Amino acid sequence: MTSAVGSMMVFATSPISPGGSDAAVLKRTRVGGAFLAFVLSALLIFLLGAAEAPALNAKLSNGVVLQTVHPAGAAEVAIRLLVPVGGRDDPRGREGLAHYVEHLLTADPGPLSPASSDGALRLSAHGYANAYTWPTATVYVMNIGQDSLESALSLLAERLSRLAASDTVAERERRIVQQEYYLRYGDNPGLRLLAQLRTKIGRTNPMLGWNMGTPDSIRSFDLSIAQVFFDRWYRPETMTLVLSGPLDIENAQEVAERTIGVIPPRPAVLRDAGPVPPVPAPVVLERDDPDAAVPMVLRNLFVRAAAGPASKVIGEHAAMLALQYLLAGSNESFEGVLARLRDSRSDLHSIDAEITRLDRRWLVLGMSVEADPAASQNAIASLVTKRLASLTERDVPDRLISEIRDLADRTWIAAEDAPNADEVVDWLRLGFSLNERSQLRAALISLKKKDVVAFAHKVAKPDTSATGFLRPSK
């Protein structure tokens, strides 16, 4: 039960399917039960030998989309249920509510269960179980043996069908979420400052806010507001169930229909009713903190992603992946821009920066710099953006482009090629569809140095930012 801060960089790498282009031609998602097509596919797959099984993409009767993934050699079945609700949907002043609801849905009553439900199963009864809340989605995770598929899905469906927590469990989980906050950020003054900055900026646009909430917002949670949130957002027709591993496709669909397929529908709500939130004004905070060991500058730079046709959006996504490579460098080939920046100045101790996507509309460059007390904090704050603004094609090594081409070769383009369910979920929760996946490979292959430079210049002029100056105090 965790809240993902910001988003994880998706760097999809997986072996391409064996069989080359012929096998690729055969890879079609299978919809419904066209028996003849199935027989022909099975025959061709048999003839070609080691090609993956075609994946299933189907809709259950309650609207849940079922997607299967078939990585070779998987011993366990991975269940991932993606609900497209997350930190961006937290009401103002209730930051962290999506994460709290996730806790309530996955909590095991344990000793707090009423005597009559002693037989209530833990969510981990059939194997590993967990859940994660992102800005755009909450993902419920189970890893189980093949034989436990129906039991596990049945258990998950039961949990997501209603918010069944008692007041006692709700209060317990509220405290636990509070402790989770402190465990993750409590003794890190930099992260505490970042949480404050992001909460402030998130008041104008929740997409840019802080998933976990703050101690104050968490204090306000209770069962009644959690129920309202659950009733509004946990609608099966918005959910995607991804099953990965050794699966019998037909059986998997039947089992999913019997279990996840009975999650009851709820009245529809338009997510985008109302105006698009404005771009928040930049936020700056300074703090003297006795827990801070060294002076730090923290920044989150928010950039509106390219809009328009998918090719443009995905093209920019490819440039973003390349820029991340350029910033970090490669242990194996070239020194990154950040390392060279750090080494160029004697007053810098460390620079960390990462550019990732929050959703289809927003990208974020998160950076933190540790410097000498005497260093100018404003100069340090603009270090990375100035460097990005001055980037030229000469700064983009040939090795980067060839590594991006290698990445393209390894990038999965259809669900059945994905190495695991998490790669599929990571793509979907960014707001992309599986149909757009093939465009990523094409975009990576055709990426030029000028694209990386143009993107870097764009990032150097963010649409808004959150900046924190942290100084040690006695």
Place this chain on the structure above:
Amino acid sequence: MSSFKLAVAALLVLTASTPASSQAIEGKTPKGIAYRYQRVAAGENVAVYFGWRYGSANEVMERALLSYVVPAMTFGAGGESKDAIDRKLRELQVTWGTYSPLERTIGGFATFERPKLDQVAPLLAQIVQKPNYTAKDLDDRYKKVLIPAREKFNREPLNQLQFVQFALNLPDFADRSRWAPLSEAGIKSPSREKLIEWHNAALGRNNLIVSVAGNLSEGDAGSFVDRVFGALPSVPEPPPLPEPTYKALNKVIKIERNVPQVYVRLYGVLERDDDPIKTAALVIALGAFGNGNESNLYKALREELGAAYSTSAGSFAISPHLNLMLATVQLDPEKAAVAIERLREEYRMLLEKGIDEATVKHETDRLLAPTNQQSGLVARIATNNLAIALRGLPVNAPAEIRKAYMNILTEQINELIMEHMPKATTLVVMAPASIMIKADCTIKSYSDTAKCGF
């Protein structure tokens, strides 16, 4: 600089080995270097972990040496600059780092791909045998890396609990171990001349153990070891590290500090035994006590009291013959007093009643479950084999412990719990002054531990 974390006994890593790896083998190269080798019949990764045992030195100097000797080996070598060496390491896709698991050991690691073996060997030989230790690079490391790292290391709440615990229970180690607070002198760079002198005097081929894992033959591994380390001199054999005396104290110590959560650690000592059944029993017991969401502590502190987000319990080696047992929780301040009493009660019940069969099955299933984590497997195997070798354990120890997990009986575990789990435990707590904790001693800072007068 290694940050302090709970490290489960190295032997636990063994259970993550997949059937694709063979058993470990020990031997000596033609140039007399002791090695452990294990073949992993998949992939191209090779991991080489190495460690020297060295003799007593000035304690402050020792901390400083640890901070520089191995990390700074790549700051230029054989007359080539740091940039040149960095570039060569990148081109050959070599990852270099430090690894020093025990007192009086110093070491590191290199990982790379097998096809690059012949090119990597001379580069590593240059790095290991002829480091430049240029003054400017040493100074940069001091200012840019070690000063901030020291500040963070010493402030970290869990580290401060550790400092207190060592001062109380392990006074032999308290002021000099790698788990003690870092002093300014402990991070200041020795002079270049001093480093080179120490390097030449202490890093020999006869006090070295190298652990190699990967998809390569034993012959290739041995040859590689000789090519990298074979030209090192033979040095005086370091005296064995005297085992520290553990002063068992049944006490609660509170450090007052304004923190948002209450940090708690329960400590005890476990004597190492070469009996795999005993080792397996204690690992299972600690897992059942505090690790994961099926553990007693998790159920009590999180599910029943709502006082903690997570719990952990395990042990780590502090000397060849001693392991330190610890359980860690971070508590809701409002429930801390009750939760601490509950933690102690759960431990008492573990000693008195042991664990049941269902719990044993759950733990052994978890320990024996095959891992899907192929990435890092080779490094984990090499690390583990080196740690075992440095502790003087037999090469087949991991395999024997794995067998023990498969065959051990609940009754055996419970007998061993009653006989060997520490009866006296030291509880160190960090909490604000306003949080009332029943403590035998309350201090304002870890540096005041001596005031407890135990």
